[in-house]
Amino acid sequence: MGQEMNKNQNTLKNLMSFLNSSPTPFHAVQQMVSRFMEAGYQMLDEKDCWHLEAGGRYMVTRNDSSIVAWRMPKARLLAESGFRMIGAHTDSPCLRIKPNPEIHKHGYFQLGVEVYGGVLLAPWFDRDLSIAGRVSFIDDVGQLSDALVNFVDPVAVIPSLAIHLDREANSGRAINAQTFLPPVMGQADEKPDFRGLLKRQLENSGKHVSRVLDYELSLYDTQPAALVGLEQEFLTSARLDNLLSCFMGMEALLESKSEEGVVLVCNDHEEVGSMSAAGAQGPMLEQLFERLLPEPENRNRMLARSMMISADNAHAIHPNFSEKHDANHGPIINKGPVIKINANQRYATSDVTSSQFRVLAALDNVPVQEFVVRSDMGCGSTIGPITSAEIGVRTLDIGVPQWAMHSIRELAGTEDLINTIRVFNRFYELEQV
Numbered sequence: 001m002g003q004e005m006n007k008n009q010n011t012l013k014n015l016m017s018f019l020n021s022s023p024t025p026f027h028a029v030q031q032m033v034s035r036f037m038e039a040g041y042q043m044l045d046e047k048d049c050w051h052l053e054a055g056g057r058y059m060v061t062r063n064d065s066s067i068v069a070w071r072m073p074k075a076r077l078l079a080e081s082g083f084r085m086i087g088a089h090t091d092s093p094c095l096r097i098k099p100n101p102e103i104h105k106h107g108y109f110q111l112g113v114e115v116y117g118g119v120l121l122a123p124w125f126d127r128d129l130s131i132a133g134r135v136s137f138i139d140d141v142g143q144l145s146d147a148l149v150n151f152v153d154p155v156a157v158i159p160s161l162a163i164h165l166d167r168e169a170n171s172g173r174a175i176n177a178q179t180f181l182p183p184v185m186g187q188a189d190e191k192p193d194f195r196g197l198l199k200r201q202l203e204n205s206g207k208h209v210s211r212v213l214d215y216e217l218s219l220y221d222t223q224p225a226a227l228v229g230l231e232q233e234f235l236t237s238a239r240l241d242n243l244l245s246c247f248m249g250m251e252a253l254l255e256s257k258s259e260e261g262v263v264l265v266c267n268d269h270e271e272v273g274s275m276s277a278a279g280a281q282g283p284m285l286e287q288l289f290e291r292l293l294p295e296p297e298n299r300n301r302m303l304a305r306s307m308m309i310s311a312d313n314a315h316a317i318h319p320n321f322s323e324k325h326d327a328n329h330g331p332i333i334n335k336g337p338v339i340k341i342n343a344n345q346r347y348a349t350s351d352v353t354s355s356q357f358r359v360l361a362a363l364d365n366v367p368v369q370e371f372v373v374r375s376d377m378g379c380g381s382t383i384g385p386i387t388s389a390e391i392g393v394r395t396l397d398i399g400v401p402q403w404a405m406h407s408i409r410e411l412a413g414t415e416d417l418i419n420t421i422r423v424f425n426r427f428y429e430l431e432q433v
């Protein structure tokens, strides 16, 4: 019992450090790559010829922001073993810095920002923000290069307007993304040079830079993840949607002792529709399977013997807004992972795949909940139905229940994530799916 508790504490600690170290999908993938490296996974390059071995552990990344890690079956052929797959997404809604971002107003240095995905904008005000992402530059020998950057320190803030200057502030003020959001980075006598700032940042981390060209940079909250609640039953952090699922899948895969085919796929660009070379609607996974099984009949046999759990957080019922849920389908935090169901296939769950999940959960007495959106409301979606339609694999959509989805500070239950990892472990151990 004590050993179990220690293990869970450790998992939580690792999760919080993963969340804190992953301000962008690039950083999340970097974190995952180093964890998998430590566990003996070999990094493959899509440009090379691959020589894969039975029982081998491999990973491949695309755009530095999507990753697939997998193990080949030890004894059986892939067409006979199939893949037990877990999928998630690496990106979260956020504010992106525009290509020509400098704004100089009243002596303040501000940045123009673009909204990435469905951001809940109000919580971004009055936060101690930092900047992270990838920067492309010409190095000191004239070569085009790129590197990840993270300012770490709080370097920007989006100040609220005082209530005295806007008496309507508490009765539903609309937020104009173009004019309300440019964060303040400091004071300057003349128009500052953002690329010059990036050049210095890169040089401070030992890079030799002649000129910064382009970048994909986001703002993020510097407040670290925390355990909250009288019994520390809640976890608060940015990017729980969906780094929580990436982490759970990674933990399960690292723990798995399976000798069959197992896969974790974490794609970028889910929050903007998944349509990209690295996104779930792109060909990354399909092209991987084409390389593993070039012969179509074998590949299709493998897919017919495979199943995917698409993990993305679910909406927990909010006690102040309980009318937003169907009364019979309002998941409670820490009452178990949620099976997401939608008759219109916004979720890929079928009765067969959800039953499979229930059977696995029951092995460890993990409770399971269901989410169906109210019939008078539209339903969100995720990578499950997209991957399922792209590669034709049986799929189940599940997720840990959370509050404040797409806020800069989201909340989930600590017990749910421990329990979900347990079910994932069972799933990866399945001899046949």
Ligand SMILES: [Zn+2]
Pocket: 089, 241, 242, 270, 312, 313, 382
């Ligand atoms: Zn999500």
